[in-house]
Amino acid sequence: MTPDNDNKTLIALAEKFGESVIESKIDRGDAVAVIAPGAVHDIIAWLRDQHDFKMLADLCGVDYLPREPRFEVVYQLHAMGRGERIRLRVQLGGKAPEVATISDLYPVADWLERETWDMFGIVFDGHPNLKRILMYEPFEGHPLRRDYPIERRQPLIGPRN
Amino acid sequence: MALKPLLGDDNFVTTRLDQVIGWARKFSIFPYPFVTACCGMEYMSLSSSHYDLDRFGAAFPRFTPRQADMLFVVGTISHKIAPLLKRVYEQMCEPKWVVAFGVCTCTGGFYDNYATVQGIDTIVPVDVYIPGCPPRPETVIQGVMMLQEKIANGKQDW
Numbered sequence A: 001m002t003p004d005n006d007n008k009t010l011i012a013l014a015e016k017f018g019e020s021v022i023e024s025k026i027d028r029g030d031a032v033a034v035i036a037p038g039a040v041h042d043i044i045a046w047l048r049d050q051h052d053f054k055m056l057a058d059l060c061g062v063d064y065l066p067r068e069p070r071f072e073v074v075y076q077l078h079a080m081g082r083g084e085r086i087r088l089r090v091q092l093g094g095k096a097p098e099v100a101t102i103s104d105l106y107p108v109a110d111w112l113e114r115e116t117w118d119m120f121g122i123v124f125d126g127h128p129n130l131k132r133i134l135m136y137e138p139f140e141g142h143p144l145r146r147d148y149p150i151e152r153r154q155p156l157i158g159p160r161n
Numbered sequence B: 001m002a003l004k005p006l007l008g009d010d011n012f013v014t015t016r017l018d019q020v021i022g023w024a025r026k027f028s029i030f031p032y033p034f035v036t037a038c039c040g041m042e043y044m045s046l047s048s049s050h051y052d053l054d055r056f057g058a059a060f061p062r063f064t065p066r067q068a069d070m071l072f073v074v075g076t077i078s079h080k081i082a083p084l085l086k087r088v089y090e091q092m093c094e095p096k097w098v099v100a101f102g103v104c105t106c107t108g109g110f111y112d113n114y115a116t117v118q119g120i121d122t123i124v125p126v127d128v129y130i131p132g133c134p135p136r137p138e139t140v141i142q143g144v145m146m147l148q149e150k151i152a153n154g155k156q157d158w
């Protein structure tokens, strides 16, 4: 979709990837694009190599229950040379949220994707070591999902409920 | 004062063994600071010169639990670190005391969530609870003095 603004990166992105860019806009001064799950790896590789977005500032998950598609993965990219930022959002369905890893493009994504997996249960296809990073291995479920019971405690030692 | 001396004619003192040991012990506390979070800042101010925990004989932190007799649990305890806290406690020799420093250790504080232990007394026995987020050094000093009373007046093992 062609953006209704004059952000050069968003225009180039829409020209290059066409249908894979579902929405693009300027949200409170930041360039934001909603992209199709299948195109994540290609788009980010292209932004990194052609548009100098050499830094992955953050990668995180969001749970929008009860909306469907329920989950979002948000990528914040930063072009160090000119101080430009772009935010990419990918919407994923609730049944088996899965998206391609970008840990081969940005080594920092390794731990960020593990955190997103740990907290939201979003699978990053192709990740070399997708296991829990904050919670302990015996922990069941993903605590930042909105349907994780707020009272549920899973201590390693001490009283359980 | 726990030592209740009775000065005799020839300048001798009579007391009970329990009392004299308690009196010695209460001024010879070796804390092990188990510092995990923001309360550690207050612990630093407490143990440095301005508030001077040394006045209570409790200034010299030992960084191995085997040489300590007071476990200062300072900061939020997550479920992930709880087994380590228990292990540190078990490594300390008797007699030993535990001080819960800050609301996080007393009850979990405002971290009423999946990650935080809701009071370290679910894991180890606690002698003194010091509330506050973080507690003022004066509050901690009061807690340490209460612990001293407890040490001095308790039954002593030797």
Ligand code: SF4
Binding pocket: B037, B038, B039, B040, B074, B075, B076, B101, B102, B103, B104, B105, B109, B132, B133, B134, B135
């Ligand atoms: S009681 Fe307050 S200051 Fe102390 S560790 Fe908890 S949150 Fe931090």
